[in-house]
Amino acid sequence: MSNLGGLSVIFDLDGTLVDSEPNYYEATRETLAEHGVPDFTWSQHERFVGISTQETLALLKERYGLKAPVEELLAETNSRYLALARAATHAYPEMRKFVELLAAEGVPMAVASGSSPEAIEAILTGTGLDAVLRTVVSADEVARGKPAPDVFLEAARRLGAAPADCVVLEDAAPGAAAAHAAGMRCIAIPYVTAQADAPEFATAGLLLRGGQTEFSARAVYDWLT
Structure with missing residues (x-):
């Protein structure tokens, strides 16, 4: 027993x-850069540790006035993250x-x-x-x-x-x-x-x-x- x-x-x-947070940061940073936000930093990412990716992206969409729907941002970020996660x-x-x-x-x-x-x-x-x-x-x-x-x-x-x-x-x-x-x-x-x-x-x-x-x-x- x-x-x-x-x-x-x-x-x-x-x-x-x-x-895995470095991978989440990199995936989010790349997605934001693709949508016109080139300067997302690690210290900014730390504020979202423990919050789901979808909620994080919804907050970032509002903060930066992104035009893309959250679902699109989520799909892009998840795709990037999965590639990173599988690699290391x-x-x-x-x-x-x-x-x-x-x-x-x-x-x-x-x-x-x-x-x-x-x-x-x-x-x-x-x-x-x-x-x-x-x-x-x-x-x-x-x-x-x-x-x-x-x-x-x-x-x-x-x-x-x-x-x-x-x-x-x-x-x-x-x-x-x-x-x-x-x-x-x-x-x-x-x-x-x-x-x-x-x-x-x-x-x-x-x-x-x-x-x-x-x-x-x-x-x-x-x-x-």
């Missing part, structure tokens, strides 16, 4: 399991170790992400994490994205787990808020460490203020037990 009892673990994908996506080594620890214990796990189903599949397949992370929920499959709890609640439903028995790993404030709204404990690993004081992270059961540099698979496993 697992040392973690009836616990289930739900992972955010981008910025939590894998460092880096899984955080300690996160991979953590997934392997949980898999060895038979702990039910899921991925709940704001990315599209195609992007999630490309990343999990490319990193080999699809071998153990088979339950996947995209925000495209639920009514509301983070910070609403829908994607986490659907992941729990598919795992057959009560929300109170789930722990979420998240890198972004909207995701931490979604976990709290779902009635789940949260381990927060801020991707943008300067945002560690965001009020949403205050609800986390465990906050690693230094982000991935502080994440240790064994230490977090021991914390759960």
Whole structure:
């Protein structure tokens, strides 16, 4: 029997399991440049970490007065992102170790992400994490994205787990808020460490203020037990 009892673990994908934000930034930057915005910077992109691509593009369309429909911008960005994701996506080594620890214990796990189903599949397949992370929920499959709890609640439903028995790993404030709204404990690993004081992270059961540099698979496993 697992040392973690009836616990289930739900992972955010981008910025939590894998460092995909550089790919999202590049895909968004290229799309904006194509539509007449040539100077979109990484610091501007950081403000949208944890928000779905569709919501991000809707906000950017309004900010820059873009004429193209959001659906067109989304299709272009997703196409660029998928190409980048398939070419190279880096899984955080300690996160991979953590997934392997949980898999060895038979702990039910899921991925709940704001990315599209195609992007999630490309990343999990490319990193080999699809071998153990088979339950996947995209925000495209639920009514509301983070910070609403829908994607986490659907992941729990598919795992057959009560929300109170789930722990979420998240890198972004909207995701931490979604976990709290779902009635789940949260381990927060801020991707943008300067945002560690965001009020949403205050609800986390465990906050690693230094982000991935502080994440240790064994230490977090021991914390759960």
